[in-house]
Amino acid sequence: xxxxxxxxxxxxxxxxxxxxxxxxxxxxxxxxxxxxxxxxxxxxxxxxxxxxxxxxxxxxxxxxxxxxxxxxxxxxxxxxxxxxxxxxxxxxxxxxxxxxxxxxxxxxxxxxxxxxxxxxxxxxxxxxxxxxxxxxxxxxxxxxxxxxxxxxxxxxxxxxxxxxxxxxxxxxxxxxxxxxxxxxxxxxxxxxxxxxxxxxxxxxxxxxxxxxxxxxxxxxxxxxxxxxxxxxxxxxxxxxxxxxxxxxxxxxxxxxxxxxxxxxxxxxxxxxxxxxxxxxxxxxxxxxxxxxxxxxxxxxxxxxxxxxxxxxxxxxxxxxxxxxxxxxxxxxxxxxxxxxxxxxxxxxxxxxxxxxxxxxxxxxxxxxxxxxxxxxxxxxxxxxxxxxxxxxxxxxxxxxxxxxxxxxxxxxxxxxxxxxxxxxxxxxxxxxxxxxxxxxxxxxxxxxxxxxxxxxxxxxxxxxxxxxxxxxxxxxxxxxxxxxxxxxxxxxxxxxxxxxxxxxxxxxxxxxxxxxxxxxxxxxxxxxxxxxxxxxxxxxxxxxxxxxxxxxxxxxxxxxxxxxxxxxxxxxxxxxxxxxxxxxxxxxxxxxxxxxxxxxxxxxxxxxxxxxxxxxxxxxxxxxxxxxxxxxxxxxxxxxxxxxxxxxxxxxxxxxxxxxxxxxxxxxxxxxxxxxxxxxxxxxxxxxxxxxxxxxxxxxxxxxxxxxxxxxxxxxxxxxxxxxxxxxxxxxxxxxxxxxxxxxxxxxxxxxxxxxx
Numbered sequence: 016x017x018x019x020x021x022x023x024x025x026x027x028x029x030x031x032x033x034x035x036x037x038x039x040x041x042x043x044x045x046x047x048x049x050x051x052x053x054x055x056x057x058x059x060x061x062x063x064x065x066x067x068x069x070x071x072x073x074x075x076x077x078x079x080x081x082x083x084x085x086x087x088x089x090x091x092x093x094x095x096x097x098x099x100x101x102x103x104x105x106x107x108x109x110x111x112x113x114x115x116x117x118x119x120x121x122x123x124x125x126x127x128x129x130x131x132x133x134x135x136x137x138x139x140x141x142x143x144x145x146x147x148x149x150x151x152x153x154x155x156x157x158x159x160x161x162x163x164x165x166x167x168x169x170x171x172x173x174x175x176x177x178x179x180x181x182x183x184x185x186x187x188x189x190x191x192x193x194x195x196x197x198x199x200x201x202x203x204x205x206x207x208x209x210x211x212x213x214x215x216x217x218x219x220x221x222x223x224x225x226x227x228x229x230x231x232x233x234x235x236x237x238x239x240x241x242x243x244x245x246x247x248x249x250x251x252x253x254x255x256x257x258x259x260x261x262x263x264x265x266x267x268x269x270x271x272x273x274x275x276x277x278x279x280x281x282x283x284x285x286x287x288x289x290x291x292x293x294x295x296x297x298x299x300x301x302x303x304x305x306x307x308x309x310x311x312x313x314x315x316x317x318x319x320x321x322x323x324x325x326x327x328x329x330x331x332x333x334x335x336x337x338x339x340x341x342x343x344x345x346x347x348x349x350x351x352x353x354x355x356x357x358x359x360x361x362x363x364x365x366x367x368x369x370x371x372x373x374x375x376x377x378x379x380x381x382x383x384x385x386x387x388x389x390x391x392x393x394x395x396x397x398x399x400x401x402x403x404x405x406x407x408x409x410x411x412x413x414x415x416x417x418x419x420x421x422x423x424x425x426x427x428x429x430x431x432x433x434x435x436x437x438x439x440x441x442x443x444x445x446x447x448x449x450x451x452x453x454x455x456x457x458x459x460x461x462x463x464x465x466x467x468x469x470x471x472x473x474x475x476x477x478x479x480x481x482x483x484x485x486x487x488x489x490x491x492x493x494x495x496x497x498x499x500x501x502x503x504x505x506x507x508x509x510x511x512x513x514x515x516x517x518x519x520x521x522x523x524x525x526x527x528x529x530x531x532x533x534x535x536x537x538x539x540x541x542x543x544x545x546x547x548x549x550x551x552x553x554x555x556x557x558x559x560x561x562x563x564x565x566x567x568x569x570x571x572x573x574x575x576x577x578x579x580x581x582x583x584x585x586x587x588x589x590x591x592x593x594x595x596x597x598x599x600x601x602x603x604x605x606x607x608x609x610x611x612x613x614x615x616x617x618x619x620x621x622x623x624x625x626x627x628x629x630x631x632x633x634x635x636x637x638x639x640x641x642x643x644x645x646x647x648x649x650x651x652x653x654x655x656x657x658x659x660x661x662x663x664x665x666x667x668x669x670x671x672x673x674x675x676x677x678x679x680x681x682x683x684x685x686x687x688x689x690x691x692x693x694x695x696x697x698x699x700x701x702x703x704x705x706x707x708x709x710x711x712x713x714x715x716x717x718x719x720x721x722x723x724x725x726x727x728x729x730x731x732x733x734x735x736x737x738x739x740x741x742x743x744x745x746x747x748x749x750x751x752x753x754x755x756x757x758x759x760x761x762x763x764x765x766x767x768x769x770x771x772x
Contacts, residue, residue: 020576021508022721025659028500029519030249042205042221042248046280050207051080053271053281054125056115056132057290058107061360061686062141062154065105065114069133073117076131078124081275083116088270090237094262095230099326099363101266106139108156108325109362110687111290113263118271118279141360143686145299145320148357156325156358166327166356171338173411174349179314183305187386190301191378192752195681196674197294197691198367199698202251204292205282206265208272215242216269221250222261223492225522226529231262232269240524247522253494254671255367259328260292289691293364294681296330297322298374302382310392310400314349315342319375323356324363329370330356336371336460339411339619343379344421344458345401346408360686368671369728372459373735377753380455380736385749394740395434395454399425402456403625413619420712421456424627424649427710428454432629432647438744449634450644453740455733456627460620461724462540462611472610473541474527477506477549479603483590485512487519488526491542497660498539504656505543505721509550510557511574512589528608540621541611543720548607556601561592622716625651626729630705630737634745639757639764643673643705643738650709653716653724661726665709668730674699676735677754746770 033039070082085092085104092100103114115132119125140154147153148164161168180186206220215238222228225245232243245265250257268281283291301318319337323330334354341352369376387397403415404422428434432452442450462471478486487506493499503517520526561579562569564587573580580586596603611621631645646669655661678697682689690696715722739750742760748767752759764770 019508019721020511020574021504021514022656023654024504024657026500026504026514026657028497028660029503029517030499039249041202041251042207042219043282045219045248046207047278050278050280051118051120051271051275052122052125053268053279054117054119054122054129055113055267055287056117056129056134057111057113058103058109059134059136060138061110061143062139063107063136064139065103065107065134065136067135068115069135070115072131072133073128076119076124076128078120079117079128080120081118081271082128082132083118083270083274084114087274088235089273091234093234095234097326097328099328101235101263101270109360111287111362113267116267116271118275141686143360143683145297145322145357145359148359156360161355164358166323166358167331167334168353168355169334169338170351170353171411172351174314176314176316176349176351179349180303180305183313184308185386185389186303186305187382187389188301188303189382189385189749189751190299191374191381193295193298193374193377194753195294195297195683196679197289197681197696198252198254199693199696200252200254200257200288203283203285203288204257204260204264205280206268207278207280208265208268209278210272210276211242211244213242215244216273217244217246218265218269219246219248220261220265221248221257222265223247223250223253223258223494225492225524226490228262228265229524231266235266235270236273243524245524247492250493250495255293255370258293259364263291285692289681289696290688291362293367294362295367295370295373296324296361296365300374300378302378304382304386306386306390308390310390310397312345312347312401315347317341317352317375319352319354321354321356322359322361324359324361324365326363327356328363329365330363333365333371337375339460340372340458341375342410343376344403344456344625346403347401347410348408350410369731372728373675373732376455376457376732377736377739380733381739381743381750384453384740384743393438395425395429398454398456403458411619416622418714418716419623419625420651420714421458421625421627423712424625424651424710425456427649427712428627428629428647431708431710432631432645434629437631444633447636449636449745450632451634451741451743451745452629452631453737453742453744454627454629455736455740457729457732458623458625459727459729459732460623461727462621471541472608473545474529475542475545475549475607476527477546477553477605479553479593479596481594481597483512483516483593485510485517487517487546488523489542489546490522490527490529491539492522496664497657500660501539501656502542502546505546506550507576508721509547510554510589511576511579513577516589539725540719541609543723544609545607547720548609549605553605556596557592560596560601561587564592564595621718622724624724624727624729626733628733628737630734630741632738632741632745634742634760639760641677641742641755641757641760643677643703646705646707646734648707648709648730649712650726650729651712652726652729653714653719654722655711655713656721656723658711661711662709664726665730666707668728669707669734670699670704672731672734673703673705673738675753676738677756680754
């Protein structure tokens, strides 16, 4: 592995101090005292026809300045990518769908104004579940070539699934269910909009990705892009939740600012944030698997139904991503998948961490555990027998890269967890405590692949200031994962600049040209390449200048953090070299642009990150409480740019996965959310945290910036099935639905004769 100067060191986040001390300015810290507040009137039910909207009382509310409806929109009343209106005019298709905006001098006045709007409406039939949407007599939210209430359908096959099942010694079929869940961000989504003196609009906020928001506002306000500036402020949590809904939120605030000529502030309440921002939508997965008695898996048939909401947005991408990863990191020669996105009367947003993959990973990994029991095989041994290895065939006629380290990952967690002892020996625990251990594997495609119709690209700019400060700007949206720190380390390493001199600016549509509009963490791959395109000419210029200053050849210059050293031992500082470049009039700014090779159907993704995870649980059979004791988490991510940050990312993914497995479910009645706030929506707390042992197997990945693939959703994907498999090991009863709360566990065991007696 190459030796680096700054890359690979566990440096603190560049925003660590300001966030730890409370100095970080989130969007609700940035408004002027004179700013107007904007509140939304949402649909009171899942499906209504608006007969009449009376805003008279709202306008008479003290402090209310203006009430806006769809008729006030100067441009096009729909998002650019799908037919979702900014403001509903006639028919609302989900609970909370925005109908009107109240602009007032204060938040209290705005919300009272919303309450004073009288809406005369007719309740219409609605479908709020996959089952109800697919009934023959269901109300038709949409009719497409794929069928009634089916937004999108794709089937894909390899091999001969019928022959595989005919040859199999064992067949196993199960149906799995995953629920709605949210990210539970501490900071609700919010934006500030203000008119630009030059005749445009400026929007800053807790949002992503900025260029997609810019396109939406251009449609809404009928303005050219050069009159719309979008600035991303620090995010107090996202996980993808602040992506798709950002265009509606920013559009509402911008419309209010544009029509009043004043700064406006729009901050969702906790309930609004749960209702109107991204969430993982429910899935139903029917899986049938055929295997030989020796454990060789011959084929897998999957029927996937994804509840898609009232408008088609990123659900098609989620479905394609699911198809690309359908059977997990296993060599299964015969596969057929039939996947559909089902239309229902719910908000459509889905771009959460692990979207498209997490439900299938849960289903496949749980089925493998039950299959191993049916074959009298160890679950880990079954996975080892069938998993991907370097050069082996993988799904959809691809070939596993030689850099795949899945075998080593499995060995690492097997040894650390003392797997075989934990599986076979009775633990020394009280009689009412049952203990179990479970395993799950995952892989995730990095970059824009099968689910994208266009190449994923990124832009970056770098400016060297006279005092040695390095200003870095990219189109990459920081979503809390620390990518600005990783980018700073890359720039510092490539330019030999002091890490402390790097300033990575907030994402801003005026600093770079339109970059990738993708919302997942893998856009870091393209951004890293774009940055290195920008640093390359600057580095060469600095080396040339240092060589002249030290009276030596360029080939004799050695780069160290903050200085350039000749082989004779003489050196000059980075700041001195930069100042010399300035004094002789050299160009001190560069621009980088990079597009990942578009994979399409020929090669699903440029590369993959792999993970193996083992969970140990304890179950109190008197209270049915489940405690996750230990997690062993191993990852193949290429060269680890910052071990401290990647460790933190793994721990975050583990905690999120624990919540999905045991706690989190958004509850709805007739399309209306029951527990959409941080009081009623249960997420893990400190007392739920297990001991986490993490392993990173480092081998520089080819064609990656500094050999780093990216973690993406890897820390999360295999955690829920690993925990569920551990519970199944403890109680001996298969589980097919998430989450497994104490109440759900009690019901499951009560239905089993071994426990009900």
